[in-house]
Amino acid sequence: MKKLQKLLLLAIFSIGIFGTAKAQVPTVDATQNGVVAGGKYTYTVPNTAGQSWTWTIIDNTGAILDGTGGEYAMVDVEDYEKEITWNTNGTFYVLVETTIDLTGCTNQYAIQVNVASNDYTVAFNAGTTKVYCADDANIASGLEMTLDITLAGGAPAAAYYDMEVQFQVDGGATQTATIGADHKFNIPGITIADPVAPAMANITVTIVKVTDKNGVEFTPLAADQDLVIAINPIPAKPTISF
Incomplete structure (x- = not known):
């Protein structure tokens, strides 16, 4: 019986962990206001030698967006520079994670982008x-x-x-x-x-x-x-x- 209880508790604990595992709204370092749906904006991070960057777009629920939903369109100008056209209104986050290639050490920066309707x-x-x-x-x-x-x-x-x-x-x-x-x-x-x-x-x-x-x-x-x-x-x- 005790073994069964332990297995049951483990199952409940596992469901709790995996049921809530998803992307999270990032901690915001800066906020961009005054963006209107349909506008194209350039986002740049310092081009530091020996580093690489991963760009992620997140919505206000913490879900990662890949652009196929039409919320935005991103053009890769350089690894360290992107042009993003915001197609719909709402709150979005641009998250950049930078990595030192030699060591694998990382750091990240996020901005909150408040996109208003085209009025x-x-x-x-x-x-x-x-x-x-x-x-x-x-x-x-x-x-x-x-x-x-x-x-x-x-x-x-x-x-x-x-x-x-x-x-x-x-x-x-x-x-x-x-x-x-x-x-x-x-x-x-x-x-x-x-x-x-x-x-x-x-x-x-x-x-x-x-x-x-x-x-x-x-x-x-x-x-x-x-x-x-x-x-x-x-x-x-x-x-x-x-």
Whole structure:
């Protein structure tokens, strides 16, 4: 009977050990905030001769992720440098274990990465129409556009700039401009040959896509993607009879 009890206790103890054996959430050495789903970030450790590195991505339950679930995609730049694109929001851990090749001695470092949802919004500033007289010099020099861009309802941090905006003028070829935190860019100049009888009554500028510094792409709602530039003719030059 005693032998049976010992075997039973051993079995229970073994189940307790192996039932809880899994990857653990690592002890965090640093935290990275301000990451948006869809962004690509570079992670680097010191390139010390005679050492090698093992990189592991862990989720908030302590499970090791291999990338096949789509949570992230990792590119091996070097053994000591990785580019990671975070595809989904959540809390993740980047764990690096470094090993001295000669001795096998190890040490590790972990960062917690807080990935937020892509809640960017973009629209043209100050309504959907701008009105110009056909002889306005700004039309020929290139009209300034200003966008309203928010992230999670507030102004994006400086770390997200510069951004690239892709746009079209009257449905033409897609063009690209760079915008800083002021959200301003110029479309190419438009020639009005005859301001008294301009060949066009309006021009439509369309936002195609905006991409932040970290590669996160976002597009406007259909109601916010167009800005109409109205071009009003000027009257014929009056003559004074005398």
